[in-house]
Amino acid sequence: MIRNTRDVVAGLMFMAFGGVALFMAQSYALGTAARMGPGYFPRLLGFLLLGLGAVQCLIGLRSKLASPLDWHWRPLLILLTSVALFIVLTPVIGLVASGLVLVVASSAAGAEFRWKEALILGAILGAAAAALFVHGLAVPLPIWPDFAGRS
Amino acid sequence: MELLDNLALGFSVAITPINLIYAFVGCVVGTLIGVLPGIGPVATIAMLLPITYGLEPVTALIMLAGIYYGASYGGSTTAILVNLPGEMSSVVTVLDGHQMAKQGRAGSALCIAALGSFIAGTTATLVIAAFAPPLADLALKFDAAEYFSLMVLGLISAVVLAHGSALKAVLMTILGLLLGMIGTDVNSGTARFSFDRPELIDGIGFVAMTMGLFAFAEIAINLERASYPRIVADRISSLWITWKEFKQSFPAIVRGSAAGSVLGILPGGGATLSAFASYALEKKLAKDQSRFGRGAIEGVAGPESANNAGAQISFVPMLTLGIPSNAVMALMVGALIIHDIQPGPEIMTKTPSLFWGLVASMWVGNAMLVILNLPMVGLWVKLLSMPYRLLYPVILLCCAIGAFSANNNMFDVWIAVLFGFFGYFFMKLGCEPAPLLLGYILGPMLEENLRRALVLSRGDYTVFVTRPMSATMLLMATALLVVMVLPAIRAKREQVFQEG
Numbered sequence: 263m264i265r266n267t268r269d270v271v272a273g274l275m276f277m278a279f280g281g282v283a284l285f286m287a288q289s290y291a292l293g294t295a296a297r298m299g300p301g302y303f304p305r306l307l308g309f310l311l312l313g314l315g316a317v318q319c320l321i322g323l324r325s326k327l328a329s330p331l332d333w334h335w336r337p338l339l340i341l342l343t344s345v346a347l348f349i350v351l352t353p354v355i356g357l358v359a360s361g362l363v364l365v366v367a368s369s370a371a372g373a374e375f376r377w378k379e380a381l382i383l384g385a386i387l388g389a390a391a392a393a394l395f396v397h398g399l400a401v402p403l404p405i406w407p408d409f410a411g412r413s
Numbered sequence: 414m415e416l417l418d419n420l421a422l423g424f425s426v427a428i429t430p431i432n433l434i435y436a437f438v439g440c441v442v443g444t445l446i447g448v449l450p451g452i453g454p455v456a457t458i459a460m461l462l463p464i465t466y467g468l469e470p471v472t473a474l475i476m477l478a479g480i481y482y483g484a485s486y487g488g489s490t491t492a493i494l495v496n497l498p499g500e501m502s503s504v505v506t507v508l509d510g511h512q513m514a515k516q517g518r519a520g521s522a523l524c525i526a527a528l529g530s531f532i533a534g535t536t537a538t539l540v541i542a543a544f545a546p547p548l549a550d551l552a553l554k555f556d557a558a559e560y561f562s563l564m565v566l567g568l569i570s571a572v573v574l575a576h577g578s579a580l581k582a583v584l585m586t587i588l589g590l591l592l593g594m595i596g597t598d599v600n601s602g603t604a605r606f607s608f609d610r611p612e613l614i615d616g617i618g619f620v621a622m623t624m625g626l627f628a629f630a631e632i633a634i635n636l637e638r639a640s641y642p643r644i645v646a647d648r649i650s651s652l653w654i655t656w657k658e659f660k661q662s663f664p665a666i667v668r669g670s671a672a673g674s675v676l677g678i679l680p681g682g683g684a685t686l687s688a689f690a691s692y693a694l695e696k697k698l699a700k701d702q703s704r705f706g707r708g709a710i711e712g713v714a715g716p717e718s719a720n721n722a723g724a725q726i727s728f729v730p731m732l733t734l735g736i737p738s739n740a741v742m743a744l745m746v747g748a749l750i751i752h753d754i755q756p757g758p759e760i761m762t763k764t765p766s767l768f769w770g771l772v773a774s775m776w777v778g779n780a781m782l783v784i785l786n787l788p789m790v791g792l793w794v795k796l797l798s799m800p801y802r803l804l805y806p807v808i809l810l811c812c813a814i815g816a817f818s819a820n821n822n823m824f825d826v827w828i829a830v831l832f833g834f835f836g837y838f839f840m841k842l843g844c845e846p847a848p849l850l851l852g853y854i855l856g857p858m859l860e861e862n863l864r865r866a867l868v869l870s871r872g873d874y875t876v877f878v879t880r881p882m883s884a885t886m887l888l889m890a891t892a893l894l895v896v897m898v899l900p901a902i903r904a905k906r907e908q909v910f911q912e913g
Contacts, residue, residue: 268841268842268843269578269843271842272581272584272842272843272844275838275842276584276588279588279591283591283606286606287605290598290603290605291601291603294872295867295872295873295874296867296868296870296871296872297868297872298600298863298864298867299601300598300600300601300603300605303594303860303863303864304591304594304605304606307587307590307591307594308591310587311584311587311588311591314580314583314584314587315584317580318580318581318584321580329843331841331842332841333841334633334637337632337633337636337637338630338633338833338834338837341629341632341633341636341809341833342629342830342833342834344809345629345809345813345826345829345830345833346827346830348810348813348826349813349823349826349827349830352823353823357814361810364806364809364810364813365806365809365810368805368806368809369802369806371632371633371636371805372636372801372802372805373636373802374802379803380806383803383806384806387806387807387810391810391811391814395814395818399464399818401814401817401818401821402821403814403817
């Protein structure tokens, strides 16, 4: 029975990263110590991750400390989805509208969600962002929807 | 007097109107995020970094530095009035600061925090001016082997001084080094770990990665907590301290400034560690230890001086050796590289106005912060009553646009989303993201110096231990690692971080 799930999973995660790095680095020339190829240092790091990750795993397996994992997917997924929506929508509907979408969607991640408040905040922030970033700082993002489909 | 000439040059740069304005902006933003819990200096600096592209490098750095030390001022306000640290660096201020507020001495606590910070900031400015040039001179004698060993030492001591599991911190550093490999290898032109994406040829977007790891993941973690505290203390009566209180806290301020000056220079050190150490020191030196935790003014004066001195001194290794000692300094290195300035000993000789301008601006900024924090404290307190549910969408939107504007590319925003996901995982697994950022920044330099050292030695690895300076540094790194593993020391280290 694994009690310290946190440490074991952490070890496995690092081993996975090390494994991926080693796998991808296979195609890069190794070279020698005196004339290192692009694959030399990454492979060194990959082996270190794999080895030390295994040590971390073992420590977790032997640990008597109970440290279970408690995931709360909802806030994270809502937050990241609202940013993803922003990425996809901004080129199509412009920053004012996509800013509103991001604010309203991400507001749903919190414990309490108030429609009216989120809509007002979103409208203000969308407009403010367009004024500050596009007009003020010349960030090349469209402000309004591209109705004519010119892009 | 070379020191005075240098400072004179610095002040002539720091008091130009444009630099004064940006120092002020940095201090205001820093105080703001310091007061508001749930957003730290790392995320803020990453968010504002793209805005500084169009500025002069020295102006950009002055503003970003203001955010960092300003945050340690603002963090204490929240700690004292709301019993909640606005920043990590004011965690220990909560203990006695809030007790003082409960006893109706909030004004004294705020005053001594600001006064202590100002004295510490002044001391730190002088310490930097005195010790940075010799350190840079030493660094100029370094060859590739020494640089490699220095970076190894830096990374390892950052790990030892970090919170939580040291092994996890080592693993996060190595992962960061690997992430730093992404992009074109300068020596062979091979694109490494680029997944055939042209956007990754120049490496992974560093602003975007930081935002994901620090801002997105942190918001997700904050939102998990069911309720968000919103208690504001009563009116603050008088913002002054009695002579007796000043006499009582002055030695603590001096010791705190000293602790910050010593610990700030260590990799992994900086504001937070200095504050913890100073609190432990004051408690140990006190005649009556039971006063601590019940409103002892030294318990506010010491750590608040230490965190400010530590924050400023941590610029020294970054500016003189090119080695960032914490996540904020890693961002500063990123900012310098964006402006085509290679951080390292040459900064002082090639662009003295940048170096001394920044140092002098710290003193100017500290003076501004006293004004910002004492008479205007009521305004900051009002801000605290702003609910988090209105704050985090603002941060999210600013980050999304900020990540885009780094390269004017939506790909970078996807990177931020991806690292937001990773960052949440890391925090849940007890892996701090700061070492990863350090590894990422140092990765390319570490590889380059390893390569160069081994080319010069014709592939002979003993070069690292036959050269005296390199050997000393590696020996120190090994000693630190050995010390880490010893159970007694490990227990002591946990204790220091749990103090509070």
